[in-house]
Amino acid sequence: MTLKTLNLNAFKPVWLLGLIPPVLFLLWWDHEAAKGGANALAFVSLAQVGQALIDMFSSGELALSYGSSLGRALSGLLIGGGIGTLVGIAMGLSKPVEWAASPIYNSFRQVPILGWLPLIGLWFGSGDLSKLIIVALSAFYPTVLYTFEGLKQVEARLLDVGRVYRLNGWQTFWRIQWPAALPSIFTGLFQALAFTWISTIGVELLFSSGAGLGAMMQQAQLQARLDIVLVCILFVGLTGFAINFLIKRLSQHVLSWRSVRA
């Protein structure tokens, strides 16, 4: 009996509160759309958006665009994040590499990602390769930074333990430095994920040829199809939300050895 009451008390669906603002917003939106007249240009009814969603879904258009954006983001993350982690490791473990790479890294980092667009566009055109380079670059910067910082901050007192037990360079890296740097590396991965998704949509909007949610939005805007734009925005937002959720769960799992008490 008491157990049941406890369980009920423990179940407090606070996340339901998070649904209140969007629901209120949608009600207001639909209200504005129903007014018609000049408003009809700026607001489309929810029913219309729903119809667009169904049309785009059944024609396969949505799957194609969404798949191509997601693929771009993931390959950009793998390439940029992979190279970034390797560069960060090299800079974190070797002083000469750090000295050689730091100035150029720190000055290039000052250029906003989309600031590279004109140059990349001139060199590689506005196709998939250029888009991939931009997306990879956006994953590259945070991964380098956080991998490097994480390795730099490994305490000498932990490295001393490795020396006492005569670990070689590889063992020291794999058993001590890498796990000690992992919380920082995850922070970098978090940022990289957010940046890749944003830059994927951004670069698709700007190089609007080819498939992708961004390109689809761009074309819908030219045709004044606000309903399609809204469907795209919805998918961009939900995907970003899902990505953040997944990476949070993953890092909680991998870093479970950390605790409030530690």
Next chain:
Amino acid sequence: MDYVPHSQIPGHKVKQTGAVSLKGIKKQFNFKDRELKVLSEFSLDVQPGEFVSIVGPSGCGKSTLLRLIAGLDDTYDGTITLDGQRVAGTSLERGLVFQDHRLFPWMTLEDNIALALTNRQISKDAKAKLVADHIALVGLKGFEKAFPHQLSGGMAQRAAIARSLVNEPKVLLLDEPFGALDALTRVHLQGELQRIWLAQGSTMIMITHDVEEALYLGDRVVVMQANPGRITHTVDVNLPHPRDRASPVLHRLKDEILAELTNVPEAPNSVVRLIKGDDQ
């Protein structure tokens, strides 16, 4: 090798290895504009299987001394030998217990101890057995899969002792191993350490700021003074192990050491600190 301090204990393994010899150790740290003399003409001979306690005020170079013996720092003058061999770099023959346990928070207790065996050329089964035996030795059976954050301070320090013993080092160096623990846990672990030492028979050199602890465990107590760090006194404790804390001999020796410390005219501050450290 005629110094056999605890030969009275039946079954005690007196090892014939583990003789540590320090001769004329000088150590200084160099800064940009000045140098800090930390150890000066430090000489000490430790017999195989002996337990030597070192007490001294903070900053007198005790940790520095242990780092030199452990091989974590090679920049000094003088010679350090283990069984006649000059010490160079770290070695599995010389174990070290730090004041903080320094377990890796991302490894289970078991894995932390097994890490010490990474470069031992023995079979997997032999490693597993050594780890299990040493977990049992320090009384942590059942906590193999626990992470350090799930252990109390005393348990973590036991695990650190197990890690340092799993290679069966000839000499175990302990740097204020119980300094961060509460008084009760400390007394308990002192007893445990004595039991382990009697069972293992390896040479032990322990640093402490607790004169009572030094006397309770040590065959010999070495008293240091600071600026530069040097030996000012050596006290032989000719009592069999395991010892009785209430022994009048220990109390007399404690009073003696404290009295001698308070009489050192050139470093009154450090003496006050030492006495404070003793009952904190």
